[in-house]
Amino acid sequence: MFTHxxxxxxxxxxxxxxxxxxxxxxxxxxxxxxLKLLEVGVDVIKSDRSYDIGIITRFDKEEDYLAYDINEFHVEKVKKVIGPYMEASKTLDF
Structure with a gap:
């Protein structure tokens, strides 16, 4: 299992x-x-360290994540759409 x-x-x-x-x-x-699992969460604590939204995605293997990262739906309907709303993002992959 690969988690992003x-x-x-x-x-x-x-x-x-x-x-x-x-x-x-x-x-x-x-x-x-x-994409085998998708969780989306909105921050409820709103501390100085908080980010506003987080996602957890899971894939069978790293190669599937790499395919997802360049998937047309992901790029055109998600990344490009939310990009103008973003100040910053951080990732963790394991």
């Missing part, structure tokens, strides 16, 4: 923007065959 975690900090973390990004991330479910 991303934390997102939005430029303007309004409820509307957070909801839009959350919905866009969730749209990957069922649209990318390599």
């Amino acid at each position: 975690i991303v934390l997102f900090k939005l430029k303007e973390p309004t409820n509307e923007n957070i909801s839009f990004v959350e919905k866009t991330l969730l749209s990957m479910n069922g649209n990318i065959k390599e």
Whole structure:
């Protein structure tokens, strides 16, 4: 199992923007065959260290993650759509 975690900090973390990004991330479910599990979470603590939204994705193997990373749906319908909303992101892959 290969796990890919991303934390997102939005430029303007309004409820509307957070909801839009959350919905866009969730749209990957069922649209990318390599993606075996997708969890999307919105921060509730809102501390100085907090990021606004996080995802946990799981794949059978690293190669499947690499295919997902360049998948047309992921690139065109997710990355490009949420990109303008992002201030920063961090990843962890294992």
